[in-house]
Amino acid sequence: FHNALDSKADTAVFAALVKETEGENGILADEDDIRLATSYLTRYCLCRKPYEEGVFMIQCDDCEDWFHEACVNLSKFNAKKINRFKCPNCCTAQGIEYKYGSAGELLMKFALGVTSLSHSM
Numbered sequence: 001f002h003n004a005l006d007s008k009a010d011t012a013v014f015a016a017l018v019k020e021t022e023g024e025n026g027i028l029a030d031e032d033d034i035r036l037a038t039s040y041l042t043r044y045c046l047c048r049k050p051y052e053e054g055v056f057m058i059q060c061d062d063c064e065d066w067f068h069e070a071c072v073n074l075s076k077f078n079a080k081k082i083n084r085f086k087c088p089n090c091c092t093a094q095g096i097e098y099k100y101g102s103a104g105e106l107l108m109k110f111a112l113g114v115t116s117l118s119h120s121m
Contacts, residue, residue, distance in 0.1 A: 044057065046072065046088065046110040058072070058079045058082070060087035060090055061084045062086055062087070065087060
């Protein structure tokens with residue numbers, strides 16, 4: 001069992017597993033298993049990757065999406081000092097400056113796929 005989805009086939013498998021647990025005729029599954037399977041389907045951050053166990057992320061107080069510290073130019077140490085975090089997407093949408101670098105540059109890097117940030121612990 002791996003921590004990241006490698007293909008659309010993996011996503012389809014997890015989607016099928018989650019769907020099987022829904023409704024009256026759903027299979028019996030542990031809630032933690034359902035939550036874990038669902039987390040692998042959900043894409044987060046500017047990089048649009050699934051949840052990775054053990055990787056620090058920070059939540060935007062506006063859109064409530066989660067972001068890897070490296071993807072938004074933060075360190076875990078600095079991120080923990082922030083009272084209210086506003087992500088590059090929300091800053092751009094609201095026409096305000098992103099406090100931790102150029103929101104436009106960050107968004108463009110991920111849109112063009114020119115970043116190779118590692119989210120490893």
